[in-house]
Amino acid sequence: MANPVLVEVTRGNLVESRHRGMVAIVDGDGTLVTSLGDIDLPVFPRSACKAMQALPLVESGAADAFGFGNRELALSASSHSGEPEHVAVATAMLKAAGRDESVLECGAHWSFEQPVLIRQARSLDHPTALHNNCSGKHAGFVCAACHVGQDPKGYVTYDHPLQAEIRDVMADLTGSPLGHDNCGTDGCSIPTYAVPLRTLASGFAKMATGIGLGTERGRAARRIIEACMAEPFYVAGTRRACTRLMKVAPGRIFAKTGAEGVFCAAIPEQGIAIALKCEDGTTRAAESMVAGLLARRFRDEPEIADQLMGIANHTMRNWNGIAVGDVRVTDALFA
């Protein structure tokens, strides 16, 4: 059966485009709270699982040794816009480990955000690896490797001990096997492993609640989640969805996007986590889906729910500022 249409894009009085999706909401015990579409299909979490990938940085003691606070941990779990503040923190993290940008293996790209890109184009000859949206995660990788005496060279490869450790961490959290069979290469060159949304949500519910994790891992997971919620700008950037979602209810919502229409979120006080994917990989739809689902979870607090629904459903304007249509979630999202 086809995945349900969860987001519609309208123009005039008609629906112009339709986005299908899959959603799993799971609690800390692994109990499925909500299921839409095929949640057993393996999905590459891409950047949505960066908070999981940051665990070795904390568990190894590297974060403490280098004096990292919320901003550094948030940036380690970020897909940032390459704004000056992001670049500065990534630079400082590498410096703390006695390294510089030459150690980064993520590649370089201009900011995905047009206003940032325009400022970059006017001030830079070309972007560096520090401007890569993943530079915070990679700086965290380098710090984690250096702290335990690993040579960071090749830290993005499947066989580097850091990637092996991340594989173990993610297998522990998701309960899904990770290996060559379900491995792809991410945009920043590290391995990414396709797992069912059901298990991805379960992993984030464990991180948010600590249930089923050892004391040390539970504490490290909670510290990363709290760092992201405390410094949402460092998880994404100006006007970005992750940042906006977390600012709606400070300290109460964790949200992280991934390429190709993935979104993960958690509400620690409710003990649940969400993992979703827009079937066609479109970010606009994944953002509306997660905002709508979070709104429903906060329906008893209308001020929060309304702000979240304002992110889920929004008017599109053309180059003259004329309202031409809407992006809106469907009733099927709340089925």
Added chain:
Amino acid sequence: MANPVLVEVTRGNLVESRHRGMVAIVDGDGTLVTSLGDIDLPVFPRSACKAMQALPLVESGAADAFGFGNRELALSASSHSGEPEHVAVATAMLKAAGRDESVLECGAHWSFEQPVLIRQARSLDHPTALHNNCSGKHAGFVCAACHVGQDPKGYVTYDHPLQAEIRDVMADLTGSPLGHDNCGTDGCSIPTYAVPLRTLASGFAKMATGIGLGTERGRAARRIIEACMAEPFYVAGTRRACTRLMKVAPGRIFAKTGAEGVFCAAIPEQGIAIALKCEDGTTRAAESMVAGLLARRFRDEPEIADQLMGIANHTMRNWNGIAVGDVRVTDALFA
């Protein structure tokens, strides 16, 4: 029944994202040659119907009066990248009618193409209406209006005589009623009318063959289609799909993209036209769909078919140039 998956995006050995779509291929008599998905659902053609919208420019005699050749006509039917050559031709068209950019009502935006945007950011304070991807169409509108003594002011509005004429032209070509009920506002502020893909394809088949059109309209339609095929750079721009598709077989393929995953194409010598939409509005998928369908129509000429399939199916590389997956059409496209 759900529309079929026509394009898959892979990563490693797995499918990461899926694009569904609808396709109509129709001949000049209006006979349906190929049908995939729901081709009776109204679809906003957006910029894919610009060649139709350019007919008044030719039929009014304005194009001849102002001495317009293939470049000007191609630009009138274009969604260009805002490259200097595009801006120069749009500027010259307005000058021929004794006007300048202040008459344009399309709004302004930076180029959608990153290399062009970077050059613009370094050379311009801000983009003007001339840089809008629709400025060629709008310059054509202004020329058509001025030539017949209409005040161009408000030429983008539903009630302006030029838009009424365009409505008549498109109703004649598609055989679909156009009015307030199926009208939306396009990105450049003109009316856009949702019509079934079946009738949109039929309209382009009429334009490509002249069948069912009066002598004058048939000649004008053919002139616009031939101008686009003769000057494909002026229909889109460097590395753009429309330009690449038309360059594969010069003078034999017409192709025009529209926002939200629409594509129209025609092969005049075969007497057929294609209209398609990616259900979710994604351009990458619409491009693969149209390239795959054109390849199939040229299967007896492998050199052409192979180049078209190279546009349909292509490898995606990450920031380090590593191949991470493919965009590829599915067997269902050829069902």
